[in-house]
Amino acid sequence: MSYLIEARNLSKSFGQKTVLQDLTFSLPAGEPIALIGPNGAGKTTLFSLLCGYLPASSGELKVLGHKPGSSALFGRVSALPQDALLDPNFSLLTQLSFFGQLQGMNKSTAEAESRRVLSLVDLAANADQKATALSHGMRKRVAIAQALMGSPELVMLDEPTAGLDPVNALQVRQLIAKLSNEASFIISSHNIFELERLCGTVLYLEHGKLVQQSQVHSASTQGYLTLTLEAGAQTDVLPILRQLPGVISVSDSQKHEYVLQFDAELAPDFDLTLLMALRQHGWRYRMLTKGQTLEQQLFAVTAKQA
């Protein structure tokens, strides 16, 4: 099987400091992949290794079967690098067209492609402006636009919505969701709810180690429901939920949010049972989600491991 990314015993150190330690994982093409972890976990370093910005200290890393930075990946892999800026001396159109020409397009195709990707991020009207004339959020969107030039097979986005206002963040999420049928995405973010909505696979890094590689909506989560009730004066919710037939455990993970673990074989219609119980007690709910949230999935496991 050919993988999007294969890492074997991958390590990266800066002097005495080991930032990534012995990572081994394989990622197939398909649904977007989330790269998640606390500050300093090594996410950006892993991104830099994948993009060929940094050499690995040891181990093996392959992207689409090639060494990162290899000429075989030009035009096939693209990225939104963190904190990278365009040249302030040239207009967006000039620079994106130049990128297109580097990717093998002729001048007119490169210009048309530049206008297309700028319109994807709602910046077509700013094509003749320089990067210095744009706000932080607009610069971020231009950087996302350059990552979409041509037809990349793999798009790596480092914090794609950081610094964007909610409207533009939503637009970027919608764009990724729309394009995820055409390309594979790897997204690094601190926004766990955003990753949950977009991604199918999660790589969880902590202290430079791969703590978890899991599916967001895997079969192991099928015996869980996450219930969010509307704010109100509900009392005794926990004992009542615990008495429902088929329930194994109930925990209140956040205010008005309950995670119910149930025996799916014993109670195949548990969701209906739960809804009837809500109606019986007059509790109004905001959300009922099948499975655990990504946050619960990740942190329940890491807490257990700790």
Next chain:
Amino acid sequence: MPGPLPLLFRQTWLYSRFELHRLFMTPRGWFALAAFTTIWYFLLRYPIYQASVQLQEPEIQQMLSGMLGMVGMYNLLNWSLPELSVYWAMTVFFMPLAVMFSAADQTCTDRSRGTLRFLTLRSSRDSIFFGRFIGQLLVQALLIGLSLLATLVLAAWRVGELPAAALNAALLIWLNLLIVLMPFTALMALCSALVRSSRLAISLAIVSIGAVAGVLGYLVWHFPDLRAVLEYLPGAQLPMLLGAQGWDTLKHCGLPLLQTVVLLIAGRFVMQEKAL
């Protein structure tokens, strides 16, 4: 996508051409051109024009021939026009210094700004490094050509017509100057790959030349047999070059070309290894 080698050539050419675009299509480039024009106006108007008029006097010619002959530069006055003699003597020492400033920002600012991260996703580090270097040479070739053309126009205005030998001499000076500037441009490519700002690149280049000259001078002082190594420093061939005439000047192109190759190999190594 074409194969790796055609792709390297294609992308290198794109980067080289983009340097011309940077010169002619950006306000920064226009300022550089305006400064270049102003400097050359004053150089042509005063030192070159005045000196070429003075050089018409037989007594001054005789005196200078004697003086220059003593330092092995007796051929300096034998260029077909006095304007070209003054141009050649001035630019051969002044241009390397100017190039150390103008070619300092080949990759450093793009690295510190993160722009190289966008570029290396679509092109090799080799194409960026060599493309920028060749782009600098193209810019220099163009600007030297323009300044030589202005010098010829000045001479034609003074003498009324331009001898055919003057065009040949101008072509030789153009070629020689490009060769003289190559190791300095390559040195700046190396320094630019090492540091994160053009100011640091200039400082590093000046300090490196000074340090190498100092260390070699110290060694030669203690071991006089090593004197020959001083002849391998960038620009060491310039006095000999000024003493040569016509196509003989190209006899001295081996050393700067060799220095260029060595500096480019070192710069390429740094560019490949450097984190972005």
